[in-house]
Amino acid sequence: MLNFYGVEIASRLLLGTAQYPSPAILADAARASGTEILTVSLRRESGRLREGQDFWGLIADLGVRVLPNTAGCHSVKEAVTTAQMAREVFGTSWIKLEVIGEADTLQPDVFGLVEAARILTSEGFEVFPYTTEDLVVAERLLDAGCKLLMPWGAPIGTGMGLNNVYGLRSLRAHFPDVPLVIDAGIGRPSHAAAAMELGYDAVLLNTAVAKAGDPVAMAGAFARAIEAGRAGFLADPIEPRDMAAPSTPVFGRASLA
Ligand SMILES: CC(=O)[C@@H](O)[C@H](O)COP(=O)(O)O
Secondary structure, three states, rough: OOEOOEEEEOOOOOEEEOOOHHHHHHHHHHHHOOOEEEEEEHHHHHHHHHHHHHHHHHHHOOOOEEEOOOOOOHHHHHHHHHHHHHHHHHHHHHHHOOOOOOOOOEEEEEHHHHHHHHHHOOOOEEEEEOOOHHHHHHHHHOOOOOOEEEEEEOOOOOOOOOOOOOHHHHHHHHHHOOOOEEOOOOOOOHHHHHHHHHOOOOOEHHHHHHHHOOHHHHHHHHHHHHHHHHHHHHHOOOOOOOOEEEOOOOOOOOOOO
16 A cells, blocks of 8 residues: 555545536546545645635545645745645645746756755655656755655656666666656556556646546546556566567477378
8 A cells, every 4th residue: 555654545545626627527526546545736625725625625525634735836935935825824834845846847846846845854844756757856855854755757748657677767767665646648548557666656747637538437448557557567567678479389280191
């Protein structure tokens, strides 16, 4: 079972809550996904109070954990302040930390991320950092007190899947005991399955479900793909090879005589 900061989690799919056609579809998609963790942006909740209250009721009905995020923050100060407010609003010390550094790719500002992570862990937060696959940054985030890492698959909202499989494989190999969650850029269930086959512990996604033609069906498809990918990883897949190898034994030949 997954363990995030001492909390055991059965579902390996974490779901975002933005961009659904309606709150009812979000709720149905969350149920179909089997997720136990929904990410929620503080900005959304504080911005439109009435809608926020309805939204909070919906989350409470689903009986899932909330992982507040600092989506849209571009500086350390903004991210830290948003995290502090989120702790008050949502009553949890979990925070998905995003410090965005570049507008076109929404690439994390990894320098600001490490600084913000250090500040927040010293204040008792349990930080889920949205990062790249960079090994040195990963080491710095762990030094800063993060107990798990959330590298991107591809830029948020692109649906491109796993852009740097080599880097992600290498991150997995360097940190075998750290929970690793692919966060962002997943477009199709096969991308999520591929992440799990690499040995990743879980996948966080939003756009691919929220913007699908049928978000509820897509949520179910992702849940099954993640389970299949995990099962495949645990079953110890064969290594690819360059030369063909007959899968049918060649001893004993058919004879026409
Ligand atoms: C919801 C959330 O936390 C996003 O910031 C996250 O990174 C998801 O990205 P996708 O929308 O690309 O799945």
